[in-house]
Amino acid sequence: MSALADKDVGRFLNEHFVSSFQKVGTFKIVGNQKQGGNVASYFLAPDGRVLHVVPGPVDAGTFLREAKWVVDTTREAMTASKGDGAKFKGAFRTAHAEKLKSETGLSVEAITWDPPESQGENDALTFRDPTGRSLAPKLPPPPIDGPDVRLSDAEFNKRQQAANAAPGNRMMDAKGGRRVAVNNQAIADQLLAAHAMVKIERVYGTVFENILGEKVSTKPVEIATPFPWVDREGNKLSK
């Protein structure tokens, strides 16, 4: 993802966002090779609720388009909700469903209400690993209903081909047993059609494990540098 080194991306992010980074997992050693390593880019409200996520490395054009979508959609949702937080959440989730539809031709129903949340470490709803530690929950995405019925077969196939050409492309079951093409970004939009405006600590596990296929080995921790081969000023460091 050389996207963050792009000057247009840098200008846009610095103008509309305040940025930071965290580490959420470690690489694996297979043979003598280091494997693993991935990124997820979160766009958040200042209180830590997730507006959007770009899973995995993408090119500068894609990254900028997604970042602009966040800013534009936030403005539209603010206007539409007129100060009502529940309406803002609903508008954002609906926007994710619409985005999925326009990019892949697939239809999901936005879930504009939230299920009960766990009430703490000892709550029965808290997920745990075998040692008893609580983990980031795996949030269920809303089911894919199938093709948007308003699309012609040709248009649907065109959008499916585009979905199949993007990073993380894979096939997924839709209602009725139909197999449809999705990619990392499509699955993120599907997830956020039900879970946008949820705190990042409840979302990151699903993004890293269910979308990117990485293993979350730690809760997010602060690190000195996200990119160990450069220092704070960007000077290359020798190994």
Place this chain on the structure above:
Amino acid sequence: MKRLVYGLVVTALVAVPATAQEKKSGCFGTRVTFLDTPKEAAELAIKQEKLVFVLHVSGNFEDPRET
């Protein structure tokens, strides 16, 4: 509570020119100014009426093209 949360979001997009970051920051070879922690980023975002961008990384990238 909902009103408070929404208030934070509502104020997040009123554009203000980027000013010198008040916290410790660096670009780490990118064009993006990163603060050291998401908490600091959130505090500054409220002050500057912006949104927050958080990069989650796993692994130590051996290949700079990854970022």
